[in-house]
Amino acid sequence: MTAYEPTPPPGAAPAAYDAVVLAGGAARRLGGVDKPGLRVGGRALLDRVLGACADARATVVVADPRPTARPVRWAREEPPGGGPLAALDAGLRHTTADTVVVLSADLPFLHEATVHTLLATLGAAPDAAGALLTDADGRDQPLVAAYRAAALRSELAALTEEHGALTGLPLRRLTGALDLTRVPDPVASFDCDTWDDLATARARIREHGHVLDEWISAAKDELGIDLDVDIKVLLDLARDAAHGVARPAAPLTTFLVGYAAGRAQGGPEAVAEASRKAAALAQRWADETAAAQADAAPDATPGTRPDAG
Numbered sequence: 001m002t003a004y005e006p007t008p009p010p011g012a013a014p015a016a017y018d019a020v021v022l023a024g025g026a027a028r029r030l031g032g033v034d035k036p037g038l039r040v041g042g043r044a045l046l047d048r049v050l051g052a053c054a055d056a057r058a059t060v061v062v063a064d065p066r067p068t069a070r071p072v073r074w075a076r077e078e079p080p081g082g083g084p085l086a087a088l089d090a091g092l093r094h095t096t097a098d099t100v101v102v103l104s105a106d107l108p109f110l111h112e113a114t115v116h117t118l119l120a121t122l123g124a125a126p127d128a129a130g131a132l133l134t135d136a137d138g139r140d141q142p143l144v145a146a147y148r149a150a151a152l153r154s155e156l157a158a159l160t161e162e163h164g165a166l167t168g169l170p171l172r173r174l175t176g177a178l179d180l181t182r183v184p185d186p187v188a189s190f191d192c193d194t195w196d197d198l199a200t201a202r203a204r205i206r207e208h209g210h211v212l213d214e215w216i217s218a219a220k221d222e223l224g225i226d227l228d229v230d231i232k233v234l235l236d237l238a239r240d241a242a243h244g245v246a247r248p249a250a251p252l253t254t255f256l257v258g259y260a261a262g263r264a265q266g267g268p269e270a271v272a273e274a275s276r277k278a279a280a281l282a283q284r285w286a287d288e289t290a291a292a293q294a295d296a297a298p299d300a301t302p303g304t305r306p307d308a309g
Helices: 045-052 084-092 112-123 149-163 195-204 211-223 231-244 249-263 268-296
Strands: 018-022 058-062 073-075 099-104 130-134 140-148 180-184
Touching: 018 045, 018 084, 045 058, 045 099, 045 112, 045 211, 058 084, 084 149, 099 112, 099 149, 112 130, 112 140, 112 180, 140 149, 140 180, 211 231, 231 249, 231 268, 249 268
Parallel strands: 018 058, 018 099, 058 073, 130 180
Antiparallel strands: 099 140, 130 140
16 A cells, blocks of 8 residues: 545535445454454554544444444444444434435545545535545545435435335445545545454555555553544653753653643643643753863863853
């Protein structure tokens, strides 16, 4: 797979939306394992998808309930295992927003920026019923899409009237009747249908350009932290503490910065301010160390110490 950095769409923040995540499939190509619970980068696939739609007004997961990194509402089609259209209909019944983002639970590279791109694309196409991703082969991915809820409800009702039920009907019976706009994205649309897909996903996030962001995201999920901070500032602080004081000072200093920001009940601004103070302290410490070393040098000349003057 190619390198991928999601790019937020230009313009205003996306309109309010609800999210429906389909997580109750049989995973036959994976031998029937619990696919949403498989881990990529230490995080369950379902939790990765939930992170991408974290700003949804309401999130409905269609599956049997399980522990998740953030609260969701659970729904189930009747009978269970009735297929994607029946599951979508069950989830949609618990939404009220005019726009609904519909996602499968096996998208390891989906990011919030991709969801916002879909919403922005739909908003710029007032006559479209939805905006969906296409994969590397140009195929539609209707379970990575933003839809107008009214269009979904209308077409699902028509299909129910025509067939008596939605059980067993393929997704194309729905999407084929809708006017959709398409967004090519071979990475965000990548899903884990096979063990090879899972191995590819696990290998990619350990690439040098991705591993740090993936680790931070996983750690925040595990610790229940919803806080965006300037990673570069913290890395610079850790470097300064390690070089100017001692190597073990790096992790301890960044811990103390987080603790101080938490006690101040602050957000990213509090972390930045605590980092600034700690970095200044590390610099003063390094200056004093250099001065002491200069004083101890046999050929030290007055007025040449680093802190002279």
